[in-house]
Amino acid sequence: MSGLPGFGRFSEPALLILISLADGPKHGYAMQDDIAGLTGDRPGPGTLYGAVRRLEEQAFIEAMPSEDRRKPYRITDAGRRVLQAELARMRSLAGTGLNRLAAA
Amino acid sequence: MKLVLRLYSPAFRDRYGDEVTMLLESSPTPIRDLLNVLWHALVDRTEYAVTLGWRRSPKTLGYGALWLLGAYAFGYVTEHSRMIIINFVLANPIFDSELFQMRLLTAMFIAAGAPLAFHLGRRYWRGAVGTPIAALALVSIVASALHVDAYVLSAVQVWVDWSWLGWMLGEQALWAVAALLLVVAIRRSRRPGLIAIFGVVAVAYFESTLMTTLVDLRYDLPGNPWTAYWESIMGAAFPVLDGGGDPVMVQFSGWWPTIVTALVVGCTFAARKVSATAYSSELVS
Numbered sequence: 141m142s143g144l145p146g147f148g149r150f151s152e153p154a155l156l157i158l159i160s161l162a163d164g165p166k167h168g169y170a171m172q173d174d175i176a177g178l179t180g181d182r183p184g185p186g187t188l189y190g191a192v193r194r195l196e197e198q199a200f201i202e203a204m205p206s207e208d209r210r211k212p213y214r215i216t217d218a219g220r221r222v223l224q225a226e227l228a229r230m231r232s233l234a235g236t237g238l239n240r241l242a243a244a
Numbered sequence: 245m246k247l248v249l250r251l252y253s254p255a256f257r258d259r260y261g262d263e264v265t266m267l268l269e270s271s272p273t274p275i276r277d278l279l280n281v282l283w284h285a286l287v288d289r290t291e292y293a294v295t296l297g298w299r300r301s302p303k304t305l306g307y308g309a310l311w312l313l314g315a316y317a318f319g320y321v322t323e324h325s326r327m328i329i330i331n332f333v334l335a336n337p338i339f340d341s342e343l344f345q346m347r348l349l350t351a352m353f354i355a356a357g358a359p360l361a362f363h364l365g366r367r368y369w370r371g372a373v374g375t376p377i378a379a380l381a382l383v384s385i386v387a388s389a390l391h392v393d394a395y396v397l398s399a400v401q402v403w404v405d406w407s408w409l410g411w412m413l414g415e416q417a418l419w420a421v422a423a424l425l426l427v428v429a430i431r432r433s434r435r436p437g438l439i440a441i442f443g444v445v446a447v448a449y450f451e452s453t454l455m456t457t458l459v460d461l462r463y464d465l466p467g468n469p470w471t472a473y474w475e476s477i478m479g480a481a482f483p484v485l486d487g488g489g490d491p492v493m494v495q496f497s498g499w500w501p502t503i504v505t506a507l508v509v510g511c512t513f514a515a516r517k518v519s520a521t522a523y524s525s526e527l528v529s
Contacts, residue, residue: 149287168263169270184280185267189260190288209262 144226153183153191158200158215158223165204165214168192195219245269248278251285 144151144158153175160166160174168188176182183191192213195201200219204212215223245268249261264281271277 168267172267182273184277184284185264185271186277186281186284186288188267189256189264190284193256193260209266211263 144222147191147194150187150191150194153187154195154200155223155226156183157188157191157195157213158219158226161201161213161215162220162223165212167210167212169210171213245278248282248285251282251289253289256288 144154147154156175156178157171159178160171166174168185172182172185172188192201196203196213198218199216200222201213201215204214245265249257249264252261268274268277268281
C-alpha cells in the first residue's frame, strides 16, 4: 500500500504532491509536470486539487502569494515530517519485500 | 467548463476555481481532464456533504439524523397507509381499481411533500423537513409502479396485530442501524463502492435467509429461495403460534423501504445541495 494514511482515495496523489514540493514551491501546472515525470502519469486537475485541498486542511502544505492567476504551494514543517515518515515506512516495506524475493 | 466547476462546493470554487480553470485551459488532454474534474467534483461534493461534513457541522449531523428518521418513517408509514387505503378501497367497490389506489397513495405523498420540499426556501429546518418528504414522494412513485399487484393481493390476506408493533419497530431499527453502520464503513473504506455493494447484498442475504425459514413454517414445504428473496423485498405475513397456542399473523415489512429510502433521500439531499449552491459565488474563467 502506498500513499498517506487517512487521505482515502487521495493518499497516493497527496504523497506525490509532497514529494513534488520537497525541493521547492510549485504551482499546479508545475506539480502536474513534475508528477508526470516521476510516475509517467499526469494527474488531472480534479485529482490534483482534491489532494491539495486535503493537504492544506491538514497544514501539510500552504499557499504562497499568487503569481498572476497561478498560486504556488510549499511544503510545511509538518508536511516534511509526514513525508519523511511515510517514505521511511515505504523503504522498510520495499526492503522487506525485496529480501523475501531474494530469499525465495 | 464553468458548468462542471459549479458542481463543486462554493468553498472549493472560491479557493481553487481559478487554478483548476487555468489547468483545464492549458491542458494537453482537455477531454480527459474535464472528465477528471467532473468525476472529482461529484465525488468530492458527496463526500463532504454526506460523510466528512458530519465530523464538523451540527447542521449536517441533524441532516444525517433526519435522513435515518426518514428511512424509519417511510418503512413504517407506507406499511400502514397502504393497508388503510387498500382496505378502504376494498370496502368501496367504486374505487376497486389498482391503478386508482396507487395513484391515490402517490398523490397523497406528493401533495404533502412537494410544497414543503421545493417552495419553503433554504432555511435549515425547512430544507431538512422538505428533503425527506420529497424523497418519500419519489419513492412512492417507484413503489407504485413496481409493486401494485403483489401489494393488493397480499393486503387481502394480512391481519395487522398491533401487539406486534414492537417487533416491527425493532425490525425498522435493525435496518436503520445496519444502514448507519454501512455509511460508517463506506466513509472509512478506500473502496466505498465495493463496501456499498457488499452491504446491500449482505442485508438482502440475511433477510432472504430469514424468509426462507418462515416460508418453510408457513407452507410446511422446503423454502423456495426465489420466493423467499422476493418476499424479503416485498414484506409478507406469516402465521406463528402465540402463548396460548393460537395462530397469529406476523407481518414483516421487508428490507427494501429502508435501503431504498436511505439511498433516495441521500441522493435527493445531495442534488438539492448542489443545485442550491451552484450559483452562490462567481467564477473567474
